[in-house]
Amino acid sequence: xxxxxxxxxxxxxxxxxxxxxxxxxxxxxxxxxxxxxxxxxxxxxxxxxxxxxxxxxxxxxxxxxxxxxxxxxxxxxxxxxxxxxxxxxxxxxxxxxxxxxxxxxxxxxxxxxxxxxxxxxxxxxxxxxxxxxxxxxxxxxxxxxxxxxxxxxxxxxxxxxxxxxxxxxxxxxxxxxxxxxxxxxxxxxxxxxxxxxxxxxxxxxxxxxxxxxxxxxxxxxxxxxxxxxxxxxxxxxxxxxxxxxxxxxxxxxxxxxxxxxxxxxxxxxxxxxxxxxxxxxxxxxxxxxxxxxxxxxxxxxxxxxxxxxxxxxxxxxxxxxxxxxxxxxxxxxxxxxxxxxxxxxxxxxxxxxxxxxxxxxxxxxxxxxxxxxxxxxxxxxxxxxxxxxxxxxxxxxxxxxxxxxxxxxxxxxxxxxxxxxxxxxxxxxxxxxxxxxxxxxxxxxxxxxxxxxxxxxxxxxxxxxxxxxxxxxxxxxxxxxxxxxxxxxxxxxxxxxxxxxxxxxxxxxxxxxxxxxxxxxxxxxxxxxxxxxxxxxxxxxxxxxxxxxxxxxxxxxxxxxxxxxxxxxxxxxxxxxxxxxxxxxxxxxxxxxxxxxxxxxxxxxxxxxxxxxxxxxxxxxxxxxxxxxxxxxxxxxxxxxxxxxxxxxxxxxxxxxxxxxxxxxxxxxxxxxxxxxxxxxxxxxxxxxxxxxxxxxxxxxxxxxxxxxxxxxxxxxxxxxxxxxxxxxxxxxxxxxxxxxxxxxxxxxxxxxx
Numbered sequence: 001x002x003x004x005x006x007x008x009x010x011x012x013x014x015x016x017x018x019x020x021x022x023x024x025x026x027x028x029x030x031x032x033x034x035x036x037x038x039x040x041x042x043x044x045x046x047x048x049x050x051x052x053x054x055x056x057x058x059x060x061x062x063x064x065x066x067x068x069x070x071x072x073x074x075x076x077x078x079x080x081x082x083x084x085x086x087x088x089x090x091x092x093x094x095x096x097x098x099x100x101x102x103x104x105x106x107x108x109x110x111x112x113x114x115x116x117x118x119x120x121x122x123x124x125x126x127x128x129x130x131x132x133x134x135x136x137x138x139x140x141x142x143x144x145x146x147x148x149x150x151x152x153x154x155x156x157x158x159x160x161x162x163x164x165x166x167x168x169x170x171x172x173x174x175x176x177x178x179x180x181x182x183x184x185x186x187x188x189x190x191x192x193x194x195x196x197x198x199x200x201x202x203x204x205x206x207x208x209x210x211x212x213x214x215x216x217x218x219x220x221x222x223x224x225x226x227x228x229x230x231x232x233x234x235x236x237x238x239x240x241x242x243x244x245x246x247x248x249x250x251x252x253x254x255x256x257x258x259x260x261x262x263x264x265x266x267x268x269x270x271x272x273x274x275x276x277x278x279x280x281x282x283x284x285x286x287x288x289x290x291x292x293x294x295x296x297x298x299x300x301x302x303x304x305x306x307x308x309x310x311x312x313x314x315x316x317x318x319x320x321x322x323x324x325x326x327x328x329x330x331x332x333x334x335x336x337x338x339x340x341x342x343x344x345x346x347x348x349x350x351x352x353x354x355x356x357x358x359x360x361x362x363x364x365x366x367x368x369x370x371x372x373x374x375x376x377x378x379x380x381x382x383x384x385x386x387x388x389x390x391x392x393x394x395x396x397x398x399x400x401x402x403x404x405x406x407x408x409x410x411x412x413x414x415x416x417x418x419x420x421x422x423x424x425x426x427x428x429x430x431x432x433x434x435x436x437x438x439x440x441x442x443x444x445x446x447x448x449x450x451x452x453x454x455x456x457x458x459x460x461x462x463x464x465x466x467x468x469x470x471x472x473x474x475x476x477x478x479x480x481x482x483x484x485x486x487x488x489x490x491x492x493x494x495x496x497x498x499x500x501x502x503x504x505x506x507x508x509x510x511x512x513x514x515x516x517x518x519x520x521x522x523x524x525x526x527x528x529x530x531x532x533x534x535x536x537x538x539x540x541x542x543x544x545x546x547x548x549x550x551x552x553x554x555x556x557x558x559x560x561x562x563x564x565x566x567x568x569x570x571x572x573x574x575x576x577x578x579x580x581x582x583x584x585x586x587x588x589x590x591x592x593x594x595x596x597x598x599x600x601x602x603x604x605x606x607x608x609x610x611x612x613x614x615x616x617x618x619x620x621x622x623x624x625x626x627x628x629x630x631x632x633x634x635x636x637x638x639x640x641x642x643x644x645x646x647x648x649x650x651x652x653x654x655x656x657x658x659x660x661x662x663x664x665x666x667x668x669x670x671x672x673x674x675x676x677x678x679x680x681x682x683x684x685x686x687x688x689x690x691x692x693x694x695x696x697x698x699x700x701x702x703x704x705x706x707x708x709x710x711x712x713x714x715x716x717x718x719x720x721x722x723x724x725x726x727x728x729x730x731x732x733x734x735x736x737x738x739x740x741x742x743x744x745x746x747x748x749x750x751x752x753x754x
Contacts, residue, residue: 007048009041012096013093013110014097015070015074015089015128016034017062018071019089019124020034030116037113038052041107077095079130081125083125083132083135094107137441138732138733139736140681141681141682141685143737145740146739146740150475150740151217153213153482157217158217161217164195165744167191172226172749181364182315185229198261199237199260199261200212206261212485212488219233219424220424221744223543224744226365226542227362230427231363232311234424235269236260237261239320239414239417241267243384244257245257247410249385256318267317268312269310270339270371271283272310275302277552278552281333283324284324285305285307285373286323287321288326289327296337296382298323298337299375306371307321307370308371310369313357314354314369317341317346318339321337325337325383325396327390327394332403335410337378337382338382338384339382340378350376352371352374357369362540387410415499416485416488419484421549422507422510424543425510425513425546428514428518428542431535431748433741435748435752436467436536437458437467438738440456443457443752444456461727464727466520466523467734468726468730469693469727470513473693473696475693475740477513477666478741483669484502498563500563501563501564504556505662506666507553508554509662511547515540515543518539521536533751554655558658561629561655562647564626600710600712608695609722611667614667614691615664615667617710618697618698619664621705624708626660629654629657667694692727695722702716702719
């Protein structure tokens with residue numbers, strides 16, 4: 001069958017049907033899209049419509065011989081496929097048709113099909129034996145506008161800081177000697193401090209502007225300069241200075257805070273011990289109060305009770321030391337004490353031993369070390385006493401009588417550090433993705449025998465699938481961390497514990513995501529990704545510690561899960577029997593709603609892209625996991641198993657609860673942000689990124705959803721296909737999306753990205 005066997009109305013549809021049947025794009029909902037377009041196409045005769053509709057019968061598809069004829073008809077037209085056109089397939093189809101007739105005009109219905117089916121050139125350009133004129137990136141979206149949208153609250157301050165970083169002092173270079181790296185980072189730190197950036201989170205009368213949100217944005221940008229600088233910045237101004245600000249009283253602020261912000265007082269944060277790691281409540285270092293001379297005596301009781309991994313340990317002259325406070329022979333729990341470490345000549349003071357941790361996997365510009373205390377005396381005034389103090393009679397006093405509550409209140413002040421760690425890890429992922437995607441938009445590899453030019457890496461569906469969903473997730477987590485920091489900066493005593501639960505889970509999920517994303521980028525760049533000059537190797541090594549820094553992720557997920565179970569328990573306790581009935585009714589209605597084949601088999605685009613579906617799916621998983629975890633713990637306790645052992649028996653279950661909780665929270669906060677974006681193409685983009693992230697997360701747990709009957713195999717397959725489809729739909733905008741991360745060009749120095 002040749003072109004003369006087709007009417008002028010049918011000819012423009014042939015490339016569309018060739019793509020549809022070659023890639024098997026037709027689901028029930030998509031068949032309806034095409035049928036509606038055909039029905040509303042005024043250029044078609046009744047016979048044309050009947051003919052085209054006959055090609056939409058999946059039970060009686062076009063014969064292979066006819067599909068081959070379509071291919072030949074397309075090839076013989078010698079039409080060029082120009083990927084940069086607004087509607088490339090509609091435009092190409094018109095050129096094919098015009099080769100055989102002179103009156104094939106632009107067809108709005110074909111544009112509708114192309115748009116609603118999400119058919120992108122790299123879906124089909126490999127199917128046509130024609131010249132393909134490629135444009136690596138679309139200019140439909142502006143990276144500058146996306147950046148403004150994401151950072152509108154502190155746009156002025158962020159842009160000012162980006163310009164500040166143009167100085168040669170912040171130029172990245174390969175440095176493998178730790179002493180030189182440390183010297184450079186210290187110099188950069190002092191330059192930041194002298195320009196007011198270190199004190200940003202402190203009150204105005206101590207040199208700051210009282211904005212921890214702005215401080216967190218600065219921390220994130222320093223990861224683009226050097227991970228070591230970001231971490232040292234965080235230790236000096238966030239941990240050391242933050243402990244003085246959050247745990248100290250006005251006299252501590254007056255004496256130390258301004259000097260800390262100016263880096264005239266260099267300090268370190270001595271919490272972690274070699275023998276205890278994440279178990280802060282169990283640290284062995286003691287601070288014993290001696291009333292006779294009103295001093296605290298710091299002591300390391302055993303060889304492995306020393307402080308370890310302490311950033312700034314080699315440069316600092318003072319430490320904020322977390323120790324068991326002993327007053328009148330009674331242990332009052334962990335408190336922080338300011339302890340001088342060195343004299344004016346930078347020599348360690350009597351009783352203090354400091355050792356270098358040496359070379360590490362990454363962050364070798366940070367001077368991590370170990371510290372031992374041997375009967376070191378400091379004035380009692382050095383106790384950071386906001387939550388617990390020693391009065392003039394030598395008695396301990398605190399407004400928080402419960403020692404457990406007091407301990408968690410003190411640690412709650414460190415939540416901001418966890419948010420910054422997550423932002424730093426995400427910055428590493430963003431930079432790696434920017435490098436990998438810009439490389440994939442230049443690097444060509446492989447072709448078929450009919451082509452001279454090889455294909456771009458990013459035009460391979462496998463390459464899109466490994467990178468573009470991670471770009472979407474980076475956008476989701478960017479918004480989520482902004483929200484978390486805003487909540488933290490405005491928190492009241494009533495919701496501190498809730499915020500701590502939220503941040504614990506988010507920090508774990510985001511830092512793990514960053515580690516995975518950076519590794520994927522390294523592999524996606526092949527050998528080039530392994531070269532130090534291309535930055536990914538350093539980003540990989542520098543950010544790896546973030547999974548255990550400021551709280552081991554596994555421990556933090558358990559903390560998040562316990563917070564969820566506490567809410568679960570208090571909800572039931574508050575309503576008693578009524579709440580139990582309500583819970584059972586919810587479980588029953590969920591079962592009906594989700595096991596119903598009409599739901600578990602629903603695969604149309606409108607449903608799968610709907611935020612309500614993503615939120616319901618993730619929330620369903622959280623509630624099921626929480627419910628079953630609580631019931632398992634209750635069952636063990638009823639059998640006489642101690643509560644601690646009962647929790648241990650369901651530990652892996654609790655980790656899934658913590659992860660599920662964080663995934664629901666992230667999706668909820670992201671879509672709440674999306675609802676504030678003005679209608680238009682950027683609003684569409686934000687929702688499209690959310691859909692890709694949401695479906696990718698659900699896809700990762702497809703086995704669980706299948707076991708629960710929430711998804712059918714058909715729906716699970718449809719979700720997988722939609723993740724691939726969305727990745728391809730976003731491919732033309734990949735460059736705009738990574739430019740939307742706002743990484744200054746002068747910091748994106750990797751040769752493969754330029």
